[in-house]
Each structure stands twice: as C-alpha cells, then as structure tokens.
Amino acid sequence: MFLQVLFVAAVACCLVVECQIDTSNCTGYSSAIAACNSDNGLTGSSQLTFDGLPSLASGDITATCGNLDNVKKAVKCIADTSIACGTTETKQLVASSDDYTDIVNTLCNRKSEYDGTCVDLNVLISCASTKLTENNxxxxxxxxxxxxxxxxxxxxxxxxxxxxxxxxLGSCSKTTTKEIYVSLVAQLRPDICGASSIVSSVAVLVVSLFAAFSN
Structure with a gap:
C-alpha cells in the first residue's frame, strides 16, 4: 500500500514538469519562480508553482479568472523558467508554456460552462496510476x-x-465540465506523443459529422 501511495504521488508529480525535468539543481530556480509570482502581483495563497498548475482546473476558478492577465503572465513565466531547466530530450516530454496559458484562457472563456468543483484531481490521478500499474x-x-x-x-x-x-464529472450540473476537462488534458499532451486515441476518435467523429452534413 505504501508503495502504491508513493507511485500515486509520483504520478501527480509527473502531470507537470517537475517529474520530467529536474529543477532541484537549476541555479536560481526558486528565486525566479518567486519573481514570476511577485512581478505579477500574486502573493500569499494566490502564488503558483509549476507542480500546482493542474489544480487550477479544479475547485473554484473565480479568483483565477478575476485576475486573468496576471495569472496568465505568471503561468507562462513559471512554465518557461521550469522548462528551461531541462535537457534537449526532457523538454520534449512536457507541454509548452503557451499550452499552459491556453488552458487558463479556455477555463476562463468557458467559465459559465465549467464547474471545477466537480473535478477531483486525486481520484483522477489514482485512476491513472492504477492503469499504469496494470500495464506494467x-x-x-x-x-x-x-x-x-x-x-x-x-x-x-x-x-x-x-x-x-x-x-x-459525468454527473456535474454543468454538463460540459467533463468535455472541457478532457480537452484540457489533451492540451497538455506533449507533441512527441502525437494525438491520443481519445482525441483521434473525436477528430474522426467531427470529420464524419461534417461529411454527413455536407452531403
């Protein structure tokens, strides 16, 4: 059980750059991240870290969207700073800083359709870690x-x-929450991975529907 807990924690870490890229020996990293926050007016509990970015899509997004420009600038700064610590290879295993700012844009542009309180990140991470274990x-x-x-x-x-x-997610009162969240996960898919089977299936469906209505 302890090993499973550790693995789940590792999976949570791997959602962002901290797992793929070692920032622990990156000179000036902590002070640079602090500056990303302070330069954009994010203080106290509003401060962001890279491993905390997935939580932006869970919980109440009102504060994030109410300070959208500053949050986006901080997110891009934090992502760029973190990714810069990587090697040529490890940089291929993460989404770009623009992908992260796009996610914030998506959340806030569709905030009337999205309820982050329906997103239990711990449950989703546990589910994903179980699938990883099942597939060795x-x-x-x-x-x-x-x-x-x-x-x-x-x-x-x-x-x-x-x-x-x-x-x-499926029973959320804002019924588009699941669709939006799945699209956010897709946005974080590194380019080296190509399109996931889920994204590919959606693309095929869209093309099929377009063809049907065009006839």
Whole structure:
C-alpha cells in the first residue's frame, strides 16, 4: 500500500514538469519562480508553482479568472523558467508554456460552462496510476528516454480516459465540465506523443459529422 501511495504521488508529480525535468539543481530556480509570482502581483495563497498548475482546473476558478492577465503572465513565466531547466530530450516530454496559458484562457472563456468543483484531481490521478500499474508502466529515476516517453504519453492518455469515465464529472450540473476537462488534458499532451486515441476518435467523429452534413 505504501508503495502504491508513493507511485500515486509520483504520478501527480509527473502531470507537470517537475517529474520530467529536474529543477532541484537549476541555479536560481526558486528565486525566479518567486519573481514570476511577485512581478505579477500574486502573493500569499494566490502564488503558483509549476507542480500546482493542474489544480487550477479544479475547485473554484473565480479568483483565477478575476485576475486573468496576471495569472496568465505568471503561468507562462513559471512554465518557461521550469522548462528551461531541462535537457534537449526532457523538454520534449512536457507541454509548452503557451499550452499552459491556453488552458487558463479556455477555463476562463468557458467559465459559465465549467464547474471545477466537480473535478477531483486525486481520484483522477489514482485512476491513472492504477492503469499504469496494470500495464506494467512504472516510474523510476533510471528510465531511458524511450521508457520516459512511454510513461508520460500513457499517463496523459490514461488521465483522459479516467476523466471521460469519471462519474463525478459525468454527473456535474454543468454538463460540459467533463468535455472541457478532457480537452484540457489533451492540451497538455506533449507533441512527441502525437494525438491520443481519445482525441483521434473525436477528430474522426467531427470529420464524419461534417461529411454527413455536407452531403
């Protein structure tokens, strides 16, 4: 059980750059992140960290959207600072800073259709980690680049799958919440992974519908 808890924690970490890119030995990293917050007026509980960015999509997004420009600037700054700590290879395993700011835009542009309180990130992470374990995909500091690519691509795919079948998201009073959240996960899919099967299926469906209505 303890190992499973550790693995779930590792999966939570792997949702963002902290797992793919080692920032612990990145000179001046902490002070740079602090500046990203302070320069954009984010203080106290409103301060952001990179490993905390997934939580922006869960809970009440009112404060985030009420300070949209500053939050977006801080998010981009934090993402750029974090990604800069990586190697040429590890940078391929994360989404871009623009992807993260796009997510904030999506959340706030569709805030009337989205209820972040329906998103239980811990449940989704636990679900994704279970799928990784079932498929013998494990986290380790000694993974090769190919193994790391498999881990992060599958993590994104499984998180999408878990969100798509999550009962809490499915029963949310704002019925588009699940669709929006799944699209946010897709936005964080690294380019090296290509489109997930879920995203590909949606694309095929859209093309099919377009063709049907065009005839």
């Amino acid at each position: 995909i494990t986290f380790s500091n000694s993974l090769t680049f190919a193994e790391s690519t498999t881990l992060y691509c599958k993590l994104n795919e499984y998180l999408s799958a878990c969100a798509s079948t999550n009962s809490q």
